[in-house]
Amino acid sequence: MSIIVNLDVMMAKRKISSNDLAERIGITPANLSVLKTGKAKAIRFSTLEALCRELDCQPGDILEYRS
Amino acid sequence: MWSKDKSLFLSKALVKALFAVLIIAAFFVPGVTQWYDSISAKPPIWVELSIVLYVSLIPALILMVSLDRLLANISKGEVFVGKNVKLLRIISWCCFAAGFVYLVFGFVRYTAFLIGFVIAFMGIILRVLKNVFAEAVSLQTESDYTI
Numbered sequence: 292m293s294i295i296v297n298l299d300v301m302m303a304k305r306k307i308s309s310n311d312l313a314e315r316i317g318i319t320p321a322n323l324s325v326l327k328t329g330k331a332k333a334i335r336f337s338t339l340e341a342l343c344r345e346l347d348c349q350p351g352d353i354l355e356y357r358s
Numbered sequence: 359m360w361s362k363d364k365s366l367f368l369s370k371a372l373v374k375a376l377f378a379v380l381i382i383a384a385f386f387v388p389g390v391t392q393w394y395d396s397i398s399a400k401p402p403i404w405v406e407l408s409i410v411l412y413v414s415l416i417p418a419l420i421l422m423v424s425l426d427r428l429l430a431n432i433s434k435g436e437v438f439v440g441k442n443v444k445l446l447r448i449i450s451w452c453c454f455a456a457g458f459v460y461l462v463f464g465f466v467r468y469t470a471f472l473i474g475f476v477i478a479f480m481g482i483i484l485r486v487l488k489n490v491f492a493e494a495v496s497l498q499t500e501s502d503y504t505i
Contacts, residue, residue, distance in 0.1 A: 322505045323505075325503060326505045331504070332499070332500050332503035332504060333500065333504040334504070335504065335505065338505050
C-alpha cells in the first residue's frame with residue numbers, strides 16, 4: 292500500500308502503549324493493531340482526529356505517502 | 359412473532375428434511391419408475407429414468423450439503439465471507455450438472471428438456487447471486503478494515 296502509517300514512531304515518541312492509546316481514542320487494541328500494521332483499508336476522520344489529539348501531532352506525522 | 363432466527367431455523371429444518379427425503383426416495387426409485395411405466399402408454403423407460411434419477415441425485419445431495427453449510431455459516435454471523443461465495447458457486451454448478459443430465463434425457467423424453475431448462479435457469483440465478491455475494495464480500499472487507 293502507498294500510504295504508510297507511522298503510528299509506532301509517534302507512540303514511541305509520546306511513550307504511550309497500544310492498549311492505552313486504544314482506550315483513549317475509543318477503538319479496540321485489535322483495530323489499533325490493524326492500523327499500525329498497515330492492514331487498514333481506510334481511516335475515519337474521527338479516528339484520525341482522536342489520534343492527533345492524543346498523540347499531539349499532525350495527520351502528516353502519522354500518515355506518509357510513498358510512491 | 360416471526361423473526362430472523364425463526365426464519366433461519368425453518369430454512370435449516372427444510373434443508374435437513376429434504377436431504378432425508380432424497381436419501382429415502384433413492385431406495386424407491388426402481389419401484390416408482392416401474393410404476394410409471396405401467397401407467398404410461400409410451401415405450402418402457404424405467405431403466406433410463408432410474409439412471410437419470412440416480413445420476414442427478416449426486417449433485418442434488420452435494421447441493422443440500424452446501425446449503426446446510428451456508429445456513430450454518432449464516433447462523434454464526436458469517437454472511438459475506440469468501441467461503442459462502444464458494445458454496446454458492448458449488449450450488450450453482452450442481453444445478454447445471456443436474457440440468458445437463460435432464461437435458462440429455464430430453465432426447466428420450468421431451469418433457470425432460472423443460473425440467474433441465476428450469477434447473478439450469480435456477481443455476482444461472484444462483485450464479486448471479488454468487489457474483490452479488492462476491493461484491494458484498496469486498497464491501498464487507500472494506501468496512502471491516504475501516505478504523
